[in-house]
Amino acid sequence: MFIRQISIFIENRPGRLAAVTQLLGDAGIDIRSLSLADTKDFGILRLIVNKPDMAIGVLKDAGCTITVTNVVGVKIPDRPGGLAEILQILNRADVNVEYMYAFVNRSSDRADVIFRMDNEEKGLRVLQENEVAILSCDEVYDS
Amino acid sequence: MERYWNAEMECMDRDSLETLQSYRLMRTVRRVYDNVPLYRERMDAAGVKPEDIRSIKDLHKLPFTYKQDLRDTYPYGLFAVPMNQVVRVHASSGTTGKKIVVGYTANDLDMWSECCARALTAAGADNTDFMHVSYGYGLFTGGFGVHGGAEKVGMTVIPVSTGNSKQQINVLKDFGSTFICCTPSYALSLAETMAEMGVTKDDIKLRAGLFGAEPWTEEMRRDIEQKLGIKAMDIYGLTEIMGPGVAFECSEQTGMHINEDHFIPEIIDPDTGEVLPEGAQGELVFTCISKEAFPMLRYRTRDIVTLERGVCSCGRTFVKMKKPAGRSDDMLIIRGVNVFPSQIESVLLSLGNTAPYYQIIVDRVNNNDTFEIQVEISPDMFTDTVGNLEEQTKRIREAVHTTLGIQAKITLVEPKSIPRAEGKSVHVIDRRKLH
Numbered sequence: 001m002f003i004r005q006i007s008i009f010i011e012n013r014p015g016r017l018a019a020v021t022q023l024l025g026d027a028g029i030d031i032r033s034l035s036l037a038d039t040k041d042f043g044i045l046r047l048i049v050n051k052p053d054m055a056i057g058v059l060k061d062a063g064c065t066i067t068v069t070n071v072v073g074v075k076i077p078d079r080p081g082g083l084a085e086i087l088q089i090l091n092r093a094d095v096n097v098e099y100m101y102a103f104v105n106r107s108s109d110r111a112d113v114i115f116r117m118d119n120e121e122k123g124l125r126v127l128q129e130n131e132v133a134i135l136s137c138d139e140v141y142d143s
Numbered sequence: 144m145e146r147y148w149n150a151e152m153e154c155m156d157r158d159s160l161e162t163l164q165s166y167r168l169m170r171t172v173r174r175v176y177d178n179v180p181l182y183r184e185r186m187d188a189a190g191v192k193p194e195d196i197r198s199i200k201d202l203h204k205l206p207f208t209y210k211q212d213l214r215d216t217y218p219y220g221l222f223a224v225p226m227n228q229v230v231r232v233h234a235s236s237g238t239t240g241k242k243i244v245v246g247y248t249a250n251d252l253d254m255w256s257e258c259c260a261r262a263l264t265a266a267g268a269d270n271t272d273f274m275h276v277s278y279g280y281g282l283f284t285g286g287f288g289v290h291g292g293a294e295k296v297g298m299t300v301i302p303v304s305t306g307n308s309k310q311q312i313n314v315l316k317d318f319g320s321t322f323i324c325c326t327p328s329y330a331l332s333l334a335e336t337m338a339e340m341g342v343t344k345d346d347i348k349l350r351a352g353l354f355g356a357e358p359w360t361e362e363m364r365r366d367i368e369q370k371l372g373i374k375a376m377d378i379y380g381l382t383e384i385m386g387p388g389v390a391f392e393c394s395e396q397t398g399m400h401i402n403e404d405h406f407i408p409e410i411i412d413p414d415t416g417e418v419l420p421e422g423a424q425g426e427l428v429f430t431c432i433s434k435e436a437f438p439m440l441r442y443r444t445r446d447i448v449t450l451e452r453g454v455c456s457c458g459r460t461f462v463k464m465k466k467p468a469g470r471s472d473d474m475l476i477i478r479g480v481n482v483f484p485s486q487i488e489s490v491l492l493s494l495g496n497t498a499p500y501y502q503i504i505v506d507r508v509n510n511n512d513t514f515e516i517q518v519e520i521s522p523d524m525f526t527d528t529v530g531n532l533e534e535q536t537k538r539i540r541e542a543v544h545t546t547l548g549i550q551a552k553i554t555l556v557e558p559k560s561i562p563r564a565e566g567k568s569v570h571v572i573d574r575r576k577l578h
Binding site for chain 2 (some may be wrong): 005007009011016036039041042044046063064065066067069098099105116
């Protein structure tokens with residue numbers, strides 16, 4: 001059960017991040033989660049939104065450079081060692097995590113984390129085999 | 144008192160000079176017509192025969208030659224003597240990375256040394272001086288050109304070539320160099336290294352330097368003079384015509400005397416090719432009238448220049464050219480290296496996944512040229528990881544370095560963020576204020 005993440009190239013210039021997020025806001029798209037990877041010269045804004053198809057259309061029309069990647073949302077028990085257990089499962093299966101970031105939820109007993117893995121098919125399979133709870137699309141997108 | 148290397152030539156009256164020029168021009172035209180197919184074809188096409196050139200007043204009848212002609216005839220197609228008479232070649236980069244090649248006979252090398260000897264003598268050098276040559280030795284004309292002139296003068300030549308600034312400072316100090324030649328930006332970089340090493344201008348014996356091979360300003364001149372405690376003289380030249388020494392400054396430091404007994408300058412309108420009246424600004428065109436191996440006829444230098452006739456306080460009668468005020472093409476000189484925007488375009492196209500939308504930003508920070516290329520990102524290049532984009536940037540940087548021979552900072556920018564319009568201004572932002 002993959003979630004579609006939209007990545008946008010952001011030039012290191014004042015106002016660029018604001019302009020891109022404004023585009024989505026104007027289209028009535030809700031950003032469910034985001035992560036910004038930045039270097040000295042450029043940034044990559046990664047988004048999980050409630051209406052991915054619409055967001056892709058809006059961003060492409062505006063001339064943004066985007067790419068869509070499959071990521072996995074993992075529900076992690078909110079206790080010490082919770083994240084480490086998940087990472088061990090992936091490590092044993094030889095799946096590397098390229099990056100991850102938190103997904104906002106309203107529950108207090110667990111933390112949801114977005115995983116971008118080098119082999120997302122295999123990663124998802126081993127997580128499911130180990131009965132790790134996975135965030136479903138219904139919980140992310142508007143139906 | 145002004146000193147000359149060859150007063151007879153340098154101070155010759157105009158009538159005698161023009162007679163000499165006419166004689167040499169006629170001989171050169173006849174020789175290249177007989178020996179170089181390209182010139183013969185061009186002259187035939189223009190309906191000009193060697194016998195139509197009877198004095199320098201007929202010069203305008205001859206067709207122009209262009210840098211492209213050197214590329215089309217690469218490597219030896221424009222040589223006017225058999226290769227067994229050619230004792231040296233030099234080369235410089237062309238717009239597509241292909242070099243242009245020029246050749247010299249023994250007489251040509253002697254004439255080149257003579258021209259540089261005049262420049263050195265005008266700067267105050269004699270056979271008691273030590274000449275520190277920090278121009279590059281190799282295919283580049285800088286090192287060998289001034290080297291030959293300095294030996295002719297009888298100076299003690301120290302052929303240091305480029306690089307390793309700390310060692311250069313030690314050589315300057317220990318060997319007692321009194322003269323130096325290099326690019327003006329390298330002179331300032333040496334001054335900085337001296338400061339870092341705690342060496343002051345009183346610790347070295349330099350008293351003058353010859354600087355050229357890249358554009359520089361009067362501010363840079365004052366900076367060099369003050370920091371190194373020397374007199375900084377301008378020297379002009381280009382590989383196609385000879386190398387350094389085509390023109391040189393005298394004590395007046397208000398322009399460079401062109402060695403007119405060897406090179407005839409003209410100023411033309413770069414768009415129409417019309418010869419412009421004296422004193423007008425336009426493109427500088429040179430005709431070599433004494434060279435044997437590689438005598439260019441009406442070569443378009445692309446440098447925008449003003450010529451100034453009239454009496455110079457130094458006593459020389461050779462016409463003076465002002466520092467080039469720009470280029471009539473889009474060539475940039477960055478850290479002494481010729482860069483054409485078209486080279487960057489071909490690099491980007493050759494990489495496959497990059498779009499040919501780019502902008503070059505050149506600046507001068509602490510006397511060093513900075514060279515940035517902004518490249519619009521293409522959808523093919525983009526993925527969600529930083530590592531990938533850094534890899535792409537590195538790939539462009541390495542390809543640019545391979546083609547141009549100098550390092551550039553590569554910045555990826557958003558699509559359509561670089562202005563689209565006709566003309567070169569889109570591709571180049573030069574903030575160096577060199578002219």
